[in-house]
Amino acid sequence: MKKLFILFLILFILIGCEEKPSEPTEPTVPNGLIPLIPTSDCAVPTLEDGWVCIWADEFEGEELDMTKWNYEDGGYGGGNQEIQYYTRNNTTFEDGKLVITAKNEYMMGKNYTSSRINTRFKWSDRYVRIQVSAKMPSGRGTWPAIWMLPLMNTYGNWPHSGEIDIMEYAGYDLNRIHSTIHTRKFNHNLGTQIGYTRVYPNVETEFKVYEMIWAPGHIITYVDGDKLGEFLYVPGLNRDVPYHHAHPFDQEFYLLINLAIGGTFGGVQGVDASAFPTRMEVDYVRVYRQDYAVTDVTNPTTPSNIQLAQLANTLFWNRSTDDRGVEKYAIYLDGVFHRYANLNQVTLTGLQSNQSYQVEIQAIDFVGRVSSKSQAFTFTFT
Numbered sequence: 294m295k296k297l298f299i300l301f302l303i304l305f306i307l308i309g310c311e312e313k314p315s316e317p318t319e320p321t322v323p324n325g326l327i328p329l330i331p332t333s334d335c336a337v338p339t340l341e342d343g344w345v346c347i348w349a350d351e352f353e354g355e356e357l358d359m360t361k362w363n364y365e366d367g368g369y370g371g372g373n374q375e376i377q378y379y380t381r382n383n384t385t386f387e388d389g390k391l392v393i394t395a396k397n398e399y400m401m402g403k404n405y406t407s408s409r410i411n412t413r414f415k416w417s418d419r420y421v422r423i424q425v426s427a428k429m430p431s432g433r434g435t436w437p438a439i440w441m442l443p444l445m446n447t448y449g450n451w452p453h454s455g456e457i458d459i460m461e462y463a464g465y466d467l468n469r470i471h472s473t474i475h476t477r478k479f480n481h482n483l484g485t486q487i488g489y490t491r492v493y494p495n496v497e498t499e500f501k502v503y504e505m506i507w508a509p510g511h512i513i514t515y516v517d518g519d520k521l522g523e524f525l526y527v528p529g530l531n532r533d534v535p536y537h538h539a540h541p542f543d544q545e546f547y548l549l550i551n552l553a554i555g556g557t558f559g560g561v562q563g564v565d566a567s568a569f570p571t572r573m574e575v576d577y578v579r580v581y582r583q584d585y586a587v588t589d590v591t592n593p594t595t596p597s598n599i600q601l602a603q604l605a606n607t608l609f610w611n612r613s614t615d616d617r618g619v620e621k622y623a624i625y626l627d628g629v630f631h632r633y634a635n636l637n638q639v640t641l642t643g644l645q646s647n648q649s650y651q652v653e654i655q656a657i658d659f660v661g662r663v664s665s666k667s668q669a670f671t672f673t674f675t
């Protein structure tokens with residue numbers, strides 16, 4: 294027995310030696326970036342292809358984690374003539390899930406109660422991947438949503454600074470999931486919002502993963518891995534406006550989850566009072582970031598095909614490609630750095646009227662690797 298123990302001890306030491314971590318190597322990532330460390334409260338800390346969980350709520354507790362979320366109590370109707378009064382009393386926690394129960398009960402002038410939560414000033418970000426596992430409520434008049442609003446209204450009040458509806462559902466149209474963006478140029482007030490819709494099986498009886506992958510100029514939404522919506526900024530189709538009129542999604546957004554009743558979307562076929570109470574359940578929210586320090590290894594391609602837009606003093610160009618995405622472009626005038634642009638369009642301001650400039654553009658990725666400068670484009674400021 295003792296011999297066996299010693300044998301195991303030797304084996305253990307040998308294995309232990311082999312597992313000794315290797316010596317640190319020279320950093321190969323520019324700008325001293327270090328790999329991301331997953332947040333400890335995420336059940337799935339990494340996903341394939343370099344995604345690391347940076348924020349999550351698995352809803353394992355007995356109450357809402359107020360370090361992560363806010364309740365939005367009140368009866369103002371969300372700007373959509375919704376008929377619920379939101380109160381925190383309609384949110385409960387069961388079996389590791391957040392449950393919002395909409396009830397047919399009078400409160401403060403409204404005939405229904407429900408809940409709405411958000412992460413404003415507690416979590417916000419841009420260019421992330423979000424997964425929300427949720428089960429929809431049932432009944433005509435219900436309108437659950439998982440969506441995002443801008444943290445700061447950098448480009449003005451709604452819809453100028455944008456809205457991302459990762460998913461919406463109206464209970465009168467069984468199993469039909471919607472995914473939509475609203476911007477200054479594309480919004481439902483003008484009837485120009487850009488949306489996608491598809492029927493998925495059993496959304497009221499099964500948990501589905503509602504997902505968004507958000508990259509510069511490009512947002513894709515999924516339901517259980519099936520692509521539902523794709524929103525791409527194409528400057529050639531938006532020559533008349535600054536990019537943020539069409540695609541203001543280069544700023545930080547926060548997350549909202551709510552179960553509205555009635556209103557301009559959920560209530561178009563009325564509200565079936567007998568359908569209440571009804572529940573929206575959320576199993577988890579997980580937010581991932583691309584671990585650029587590990588996954589980004591190549592430089593972006595050189596911007597090309599610089600052109601004048603219809604909008605005065607505005608240029609656009611073919612987007613550069615990169616192994617992990619272009620974060621921004623550097624604009625040079627007569628060889629001198631002038632400013633950055635987050636997407637492949639820029640409106641130049643404050644230059645000398647009737648003076649010509651040699652414009653060169655350089656793409657920069659998320660670790661700071663740069664492309665070559667583009668061919669110079671001669672531009673006259675007006």
Ligand SMILES: [Ca+2]
Binds near residue numbers: 616618662
């Ligand atoms: Ca790169």
